[in-house]
Amino acid sequence: MDIIYSLIPPGILSQIFVGLSRTTILFIVASGLSLILGVLRIPNVAHGSLYMIGAFTAFTVTKIFGEGQAAFWMALIIAPLFVALISLIAERGMFQFLYEREHLMLLLLTFAFSLVFGDLVKLVWGGEYKSVPVPAIFQGFVPLFGGLPFPIYNIFLLVAGPVVAVLLWLLTNKTKIGKIARAAAVDREMVGAVGINVSWVFAIVFVIGCLLAGLGGVLVAPTVSVTLGMDHNLIIEAFLIVIMGGLGNIWGAMLGALIFGITQSLGILVWPQFGIVFPYLAVVVVLLFRPTGLLKSTW
Amino acid sequence: MLDVKGVDTYYGLSHILFDVSLTVSKGEIVGLLGRNGAGKSTTMRSIMGLTPPKKGRITYKGEDITGQKPFRLFRKGIGYVPDDRRVFADLSVDDNLEIVFRSGKKWSKERVYDLFPALYEINSRRAGNLSGGEQQMLTIARALMGEPELLLLDEPTEGLAPLIVRDLEDQILKLKDIGISILLSEQNVRSALRMISRAYVIDNGRIRFEGTVAELEANEEVKKKYLMV
Numbered sequence: 001m002d003i004i005y006s007l008i009p010p011g012i013l014s015q016i017f018v019g020l021s022r023t024t025i026l027f028i029v030a031s032g033l034s035l036i037l038g039v040l041r042i043p044n045v046a047h048g049s050l051y052m053i054g055a056f057t058a059f060t061v062t063k064i065f066g067e068g069q070a071a072f073w074m075a076l077i078i079a080p081l082f083v084a085l086i087s088l089i090a091e092r093g094m095f096q097f098l099y100e101r102e103h104l105m106l107l108l109l110t111f112a113f114s115l116v117f118g119d120l121v122k123l124v125w126g127g128e129y130k131s132v133p134v135p136a137i138f139q140g141f142v143p144l145f146g147g148l149p150f151p152i153y154n155i156f157l158l159v160a161g162p163v164v165a166v167l168l169w170l171l172t173n174k175t176k177i178g179k180i181a182r183a184a185a186v187d188r189e190m191v192g193a194v195g196i197n198v199s200w201v202f203a204i205v206f207v208i209g210c211l212l213a214g215l216g217g218v219l220v221a222p223t224v225s226v227t228l229g230m231d232h233n234l235i236i237e238a239f240l241i242v243i244m245g246g247l248g249n250i251w252g253a254m255l256g257a258l259i260f261g262i263t264q265s266l267g268i269l270v271w272p273q274f275g276i277v278f279p280y281l282a283v284v285v286v287l288l289f290r291p292t293g294l295l296k297s298t299w
Numbered sequence: 300m301l302d303v304k305g306v307d308t309y310y311g312l313s314h315i316l317f318d319v320s321l322t323v324s325k326g327e328i329v330g331l332l333g334r335n336g337a338g339k340s341t342t343m344r345s346i347m348g349l350t351p352p353k354k355g356r357i358t359y360k361g362e363d364i365t366g367q368k369p370f371r372l373f374r375k376g377i378g379y380v381p382d383d384r385r386v387f388a389d390l391s392v393d394d395n396l397e398i399v400f401r402s403g404k405k406w407s408k409e410r411v412y413d414l415f416p417a418l419y420e421i422n423s424r425r426a427g428n429l430s431g432g433e434q435q436m437l438t439i440a441r442a443l444m445g446e447p448e449l450l451l452l453d454e455p456t457e458g459l460a461p462l463i464v465r466d467l468e469d470q471i472l473k474l475k476d477i478g479i480s481i482l483l484s485e486q487n488v489r490s491a492l493r494m495i496s497r498a499y500v501i502d503n504g505r506i507r508f509e510g511t512v513a514e515l516e517a518n519e520e521v522k523k524k525y526l527m528v
Contacts, residue, residue, distance in 0.1 A: 180398045183387035190385045193347060195373035195400025195445050 010146030012269060019265025021154035024161030025220045027257035030241040031168060031250045032212030038248020038298040039185045039205045045110040048235030049117035050210050054079045054217025055226045056121055059130045072135035076218050083214025084207045091206045096199055122228055132221035153222060160219060168250055181205050185248060185298045244286045246293030255294055300325045300480045301449055306355030308345045315341045316504045323482050328475050330495035331484040332526055338504040339484035340382050343453045347379045348372050374402060378442030382453040384434045388427030392418055395426050395437055399444040411440045432463040450481045456490050464490055488526050500525050
């Protein structure tokens with residue numbers, strides 16, 4: 001370890017890993033966005049709102065379960081499912097009739113949804129800040145990196161990211177619905193011509209993508225104050241990550257989130273006042289050299 | 300088996316098919332011959348419901364199927380092999396067959412591989428990396444997984460080397476022998492004539508000739524005017 005510390009001081013290392021744990025949340029949300037973009041071709045601006053709803057639902061669920069040990073785990077299960085239910089209703093009630101429309105129309109429609117969702121959140125939860133407690137077993141810090149305290153919850157996030165990535169890989173590569181979704185991403189008409197009801201495939205993929213937004217919302221809730229408008233920053237970041245990684249490519253979303261998260265945490269160290277500029281610079285640099293993103297786009 | 304009556308089809312505003320009628324009976328291979336852009340693929344797409352006709356009626360086994368969704372037609376036993384092949388390029392050969400909707404158990408992957416042994420050899424390869432002939436076999440194999448009674452083959456020999464065309468002809472004849480009815484569209488008239496029993500000649504979206512192979516062989520005018528042979 002000492003050799004590593006002589007190259008990278010523990011303080012910086014610690015900062016990098018906190019950045020990486022934030023990357024986890026960006027990856028989970030962006031992978032859902034990318035999945036929907038790749039298979040359904042919908043640029044879902046309302047994705048950030050679903051993330052926000054996930055966070056607010058986590059707040060309510062942890063309240064109901066008395067902020068005890070079980071509360072967070074219940075929120076982790078219930079909130080993404082609640083978001084999935086909302087998205088299923090939106091998809092069956094609205095989106096399924098509009099797949100053939102041009103992208104601009106879909107962009108406007110999902111933007112309208114994000115406004116409606118924002119107002120609904122304000123109606124249900126009100127405008128004030130909410131906080132979700134860190135679950136008891138993840139409270140506190142452990143000494144890491146030369147004894148510097150590292151928050152346990154961030155270790156949990158660092159584990160959650162790869163777990164979700166593996167589950168997504170299994171879903172897209174080992175399940176029939178995943179394989180069908182990959183085929184439909186490239187040629188939906190032909191998928192229909194081999195007997196598959198593409199409409200339901202789209203519904204399932206849409207719901208899974210939105211579920212990931214909800215999951216991201218629950219995971220982020222203990223680390224930030226849950227508030228109206230938390231969707232705005234995130235949706236911009238998520239789109240940039242997806243564009244940087246290659247539209248519709250889940251692994252591109254992972255790579256994009258990594259670059260975004262690391263440049264952000266390093267940026268803060270190097271030049272604190274302008275820290276938030278660095279990830280955007282990274283996006284510009286990536287797109288200058290790879291205009292279609294780092295990995296293969298499905299568009 | 301299949302009865303197409305007075306079909307008019309449009310792409311947007313452009314009128315492509317004019318009053319197209321044709322029939323396919325059980326167990327026969329019927330040719331739909333014509334030049335590039337004559338309307339062969341549009342006829343196939345109209346039957347499969349991919350570009351539903353604006354006018355006319357299509358019946359299959361006595362049931363009106365005009366305007367039905369392609370996935371429903373596939374489940375009723377109509378297999379479609381498009382002219383540009385359209386394998387699912389990202390998936391392996393095996394997965395291309397795996398994801399097809401299946402109602403019965405008559406056609407298994409094993410049986411399809413028996414018919415196309417060459418496909419079995421490459422079953423883990425990415426479909427996008429296959430040669431043209433291999434992709435063509437795969438699209439036919441894929442359609443067979445749905446246990447079709449009627450197969451729409453759109454220019455299967457297009458762009459294939461002569462030797463591979465011969466192989467493909469043998470396999471298509473085998474499909475006929477096991478009782479599958481086939482509507483075969485072709486520009487390659489010589490190849491088509493080795494397989495079909497009756498033919499329709501289409502040009503500019505209109506059926507210009509219908510008859511047996513012998514009648515077509517005898518009709519120099521039709522051959523010269525519409526088929527350039």
